[in-house]
Amino acid sequence: MTCALAAMLASCGGGASKENGREPQELSGAGATFPLPFYNVVFEKFGQVNSDFVAYGGIGSGGGVRNLRDKIVDFAASDAFLSDKEMAEIKNPVIHVPTCMGAVVLAYNLEGVEKLNLSGDVIADIFAGEIKMWNDARLAALNPDVTLPAEAIIPVFRSDGSGTTFVFTDYLTKVSPMWKEKFGAGKSVNFPSGQAAKGNPGVAGIIAQTKNSIGYVGSEYAFAQKIPYARIANQRGELVEPTAASISAAASGEIPTDTRCSITNSDAEGAYPISTFTWIVIYKEQCYSDRSKEQAQATLDLLHYILSDEAQGITSEVHYAPLPAKAKELSKQNLKQVTYEGVAVLQ
Amino acid sequence: MNDKLYKALLFIAAMVMPVVCGGVVYALATDAYAAFEHFGFLKFLTSSEWSYTEGAEQYGALPFITGTLMTTALALLFCIPFSLPVALFVGEYFKGTRIAAILSTVTDLLAGIPSIIYGLWGFYTLRPLIMALNISPQGSGVLTASLVLAIMIVPYAASLSAEFIKMVPNELKEGAYSLGATHAEVIRKVVFPVAGSGIFSSYILAIGRALGETMTVTMLIGNTNNIPESITSTGNSMASIIANQFGEADDLRLSSLIAIGLVLFLITALINMIGKIMIKRARIA
Numbered sequence: 001m002t003c004a005l006a007a008m009l010a011s012c013g014g015g016a017s018k019e020n021g022r023e024p025q026e027l028s029g030a031g032a033t034f035p036l037p038f039y040n041v042v043f044e045k046f047g048q049v050n051s052d053f054v055a056y057g058g059i060g061s062g063g064g065v066r067n068l069r070d071k072i073v074d075f076a077a078s079d080a081f082l083s084d085k086e087m088a089e090i091k092n093p094v095i096h097v098p099t100c101m102g103a104v105v106l107a108y109n110l111e112g113v114e115k116l117n118l119s120g121d122v123i124a125d126i127f128a129g130e131i132k133m134w135n136d137a138r139l140a141a142l143n144p145d146v147t148l149p150a151e152a153i154i155p156v157f158r159s160d161g162s163g164t165t166f167v168f169t170d171y172l173t174k175v176s177p178m179w180k181e182k183f184g185a186g187k188s189v190n191f192p193s194g195q196a197a198k199g200n201p202g203v204a205g206i207i208a209q210t211k212n213s214i215g216y217v218g219s220e221y222a223f224a225q226k227i228p229y230a231r232i233a234n235q236r237g238e239l240v241e242p243t244a245a246s247i248s249a250a251a252s253g254e255i256p257t258d259t260r261c262s263i264t265n266s267d268a269e270g271a272y273p274i275s276t277f278t279w280i281v282i283y284k285e286q287c288y289s290d291r292s293k294e295q296a297q298a299t300l301d302l303l304h305y306i307l308s309d310e311a312q313g314i315t316s317e318v319h320y321a322p323l324p325a326k327a328k329e330l331s332k333q334n335l336k337q338v339t340y341e342g343v344a345v346l347q
Numbered sequence: 348m349n350d351k352l353y354k355a356l357l358f359i360a361a362m363v364m365p366v367v368c369g370g371v372v373y374a375l376a377t378d379a380y381a382a383f384e385h386f387g388f389l390k391f392l393t394s395s396e397w398s399y400t401e402g403a404e405q406y407g408a409l410p411f412i413t414g415t416l417m418t419t420a421l422a423l424l425f426c427i428p429f430s431l432p433v434a435l436f437v438g439e440y441f442k443g444t445r446i447a448a449i450l451s452t453v454t455d456l457l458a459g460i461p462s463i464i465y466g467l468w469g470f471y472t473l474r475p476l477i478m479a480l481n482i483s484p485q486g487s488g489v490l491t492a493s494l495v496l497a498i499m500i501v502p503y504a505a506s507l508s509a510e511f512i513k514m515v516p517n518e519l520k521e522g523a524y525s526l527g528a529t530h531a532e533v534i535r536k537v538v539f540p541v542a543g544s545g546i547f548s549s550y551i552l553a554i555g556r557a558l559g560e561t562m563t564v565t566m567l568i569g570n571t572n573n574i575p576e577s578i579t580s581t582g583n584s585m586a587s588i589i590a591n592q593f594g595e596a597d598d599l600r601l602s603s604l605i606a607i608g609l610v611l612f613l614i615t616a617l618i619n620m621i622g623k624i625m626i627k628r629a630r631i632a
Contacts, residue, residue: 062595154485159570159583161595187595188399195485195581196570198591209470210485211478 024051025298031057031064031077032163033200034218035278037318038100039077045314046305052298060199061163062187068094068281071289074299076281079163080170080187081260093284095338097331098259098277099306101251101321103242104168105229105274107207107222108214110134110149117142119233120175120265120273126214127155127172128179129193134212142233149212155194156206156215161187164200167276168216171264175273216274220319232274235267242272247321250275255326258334277327280306286340296340307331372612379606382406385599391606397572397588399600406603408610410574414489414582415611417575418564419557421493422500423550429497430504430553434546437505438512439538440530451506458502466566469495474567483579487569490578495567496557504553511545512538544625551622558615561586585611 036058043054059067061078068076069090081096106118122138125131131138134148158165169185183189194213197206204221207213214230219242222229231239240246250266250273265273280303286296305311312322323331338345383391386406394407433454441447473494474486482490515538523533539546569581570591583591585607596604 060594062597066595066597152484159591161592184400186399186401188592190398190572194571195487196591198565198570205470206487209474212484 022050022294022297024053025295026053026055027074027295027298027302028055028072029057029064029075029077029280030059030067030073032061032079032278033058034061034079034102034162034164035077035100035320037220037224038102038315038320041314041318042099042306042311043302045311046302049305050298050301052302054302058199060160061166062161065090065281068283074282074291074295075302077278078281079276079278080166081262081277081279082281092288094281095284095334096259096279096281097303097307097334098279098323098327100312100315100323101247101263101275101277102319103219103247103272103275103321104164104171104216105219105222105242106214106232107204107217107227107229109207109209109211109227111211113146113148114228115143115146116228116230117233117239118230120171123232124172124176124179126153127157127191127194128182129155130178151212154210154213155191156203156210156213157189157191157194157196158198158203159196160198162199163187163278164216164218165189167262167264168274170262171274174265223319232272234271234273235265236269238270240270240272242275244316244319244321246270246272247275248324251277251324251327255324255330257330259327259330275321277323282338284338285342286338286345293340293345296338296345300335300338300345303331303335372609375605375609375612379602379609381602382599382606386603391603392610395574404599406600408585408603408607410572411583411585411588411607412610413574414568415558415584415586415614417489417578417582418493418496418568418584419554421489421578422496422557423554425494425497426500426504426553427550430501430508431546433501433505434508434512435534435538438509439534442513451509454502454505456502457498460499462499462560462562463566465495465499466563469563469567485569485581487567488579488581489568489575492564492567492584493578495563496560499560499563500553500557503556504550507549507552508542508546511542511549514545515541544628548622548625551618551625555615555619555622558618559586559611561590565590 039056043056047053061080064073064076065078065082065086067073082090082094087094106123108116110116119142122131122142132152133150134153135150139148166185166187169183169189172179173185195206197203200218200221203215204217204225204227207215208225208227219229229242231241234240249268250263250271252268253263253266255261259277259279263275263277266275282299286299307323307328315322336344336346386394390407392408392412394405395409396405396407397410398405433450437447437451469491474491477483477491478486519537519541520533523537528536564584565587568583568587570583570587571581572583572588575582589604589608592600593604
């Protein structure tokens with residue numbers, strides 16, 4: 001009822017209508033900081049097409065999902081897809097749309113060490129506090145060409161709940177039975193040693209400033225601060241650097257219809273093992289909290305723009321990777337189910 | 348008529364603050380209730396587990412209460428050697444001179460610097476120094492946070508102490524001098540005993556400031572959810588755990604964070620109250 005009224009009021013607005021027949025809209029979203037550098041570019045470019053304005057708050061994946069549950073945003077962005085339990089808590093059905101792919105990198109600060117190789121079980125033991133020194137025999141075995149210092153390792157992790165932590169611990173859970181049993185995967189995990197900082201920029205800042213530290217961050221953040229990051233052995237034992245190609249390779253497997261899937265520890269050739277999709281989550285029924293039909297349309301226009309070749313082309317410029325064709329196709333199908341007052345928005 | 352209206356308006360305006368204060372306590376208490384009910388009030392205060400494992404969530408405030416008390420106590424300790432000399436300089440030795448006025452203005456200026464600036468200074472200047480001196484490998488920790496906190500609370504302790512030192516009656520001091528006491532003896536035997544409870548209360552107010560400081564501590568304490576093993580270890584204070592985790596928290600964790608907020612509020616209120624009582628006593632004396 002309120003939505004119908006809002007829609008009526010909006011349609012009475014008149015004024016110059018644009019080429020796709022709707023007024024410029026203001027959209028608001030909140031969530032993950034991991035894809036923020038990509039979203040900053042994409043949202044601005046989207047705004048140029050139809051004078052729409054997208055306000056995005058990088059408050060963390062969990063915060064974004066909570067805002068969506070409280071119905072105060074048009075969309076939420078999250079690096080961790082909603083669990084079945086979260087989907088149940090949110091009550092109304094939602095749709096996940098992957099927007100790009102990214103890597104969580106192990107960034108480190110070691111004087112004179114330009115190349116570092118790591119494997120999943122070694123990473124798990126470092127963050128569990130089992131491997132304490134840089135010159136540990138297992139690290140030395142992975143890095144025969146490098147002299148690692150006899151210094152204590154300082155693991156750096158997130159102090160706030162985060163999708164990046166989820167992706168990282170999801171990977172560790174798959175490669176280390178010890179990690180699975182003791183710590184598990186989640187947006188907040190009890191890391192036993194080291195030090196923590198808030199947000200991807202916070203962790204990157206600490207690593208850049210702290211000798212002998214190592215931490216996990218979204219690849220773009222390591223790149224922006226010019227912090228070196230490690231090559232990681234994947235399931236096939238190949239040492240892989242995070243690049244657009246190696247991240248895309250991780251998604252070459254099956255993708256479920258609702259696109260909710262983890263692609264960490266992929267067994268594909270050349271796949272970077274800590275890769276992830278990052279999603280935008282919207283309600284299937286777009287009529288809530290006085291939103292107008294035009295706002296619903298604008299939301300879908302935005303998502304279609306993100307799935308377009310133009311926007312996907314931007315991904316690799318900002319150190320993410322484009323979506324595989326399958327994910328785009330599935331998302332376009334899923335978006336057809338979006339309704340406004342029960343009527344499909346896309347005809 | 349006019350007078351009555353004026354009185355009524357004044358009464359309403361004055362009542363707003365107690366109502367707001369009561370409202371804050373009420374809101375904190377209602378939202379914190381779930382945590383206290385789930386864990387038990389005492390167990391919540393004394394448990395050191397802060398574990399997110401779904402289904403078996405355990406939230407205890409002890410690591411953060413410890414972190415807050417450690418940073419505050421250390422800050423107080425580090426602040427005394429700086430604030431007391433300033434107070435004596437301004438209030439006794441160079442009382443009323445130009446240089447005292449300059450010094451007290453500069454000290455007061457410290458109070459006006461935003462805490463984020465202190466945090467940045469601590470992060471980019473003090474932290475590397477602590478690493479370079481090999482005091483702790485990661486640089487962040489209780490000690491680093493306390494050192495910066497100490498500088499932040501110097502103006503609060505120094506200006507108020509100076510006021511109380513100035514208030515010591517001249518007759519008393521002159522009496523001591525006439526008996527042949529040195530300047531140092533006058534300060535120890537006359538100024539401190541007379542202004543003592545006033546000086547004490549000014550430090551209590553400085554403590555109140557240090558207890559709740561959030562930004563600086565969050566940037567420097569290392570943000571780990573364990574009881575600090577030593578003063579160079581990382582930890583979390585009550586204010587910093589709230590700042591760190593509020594954005595993502597819901598249900599029981601949110602309630603636990605609010606409960607920590609309530610406990611912090613009560614501790615701060617208690618300490619301020621002690622300070623007020625001491626000031627009153629100082630005035631009467």
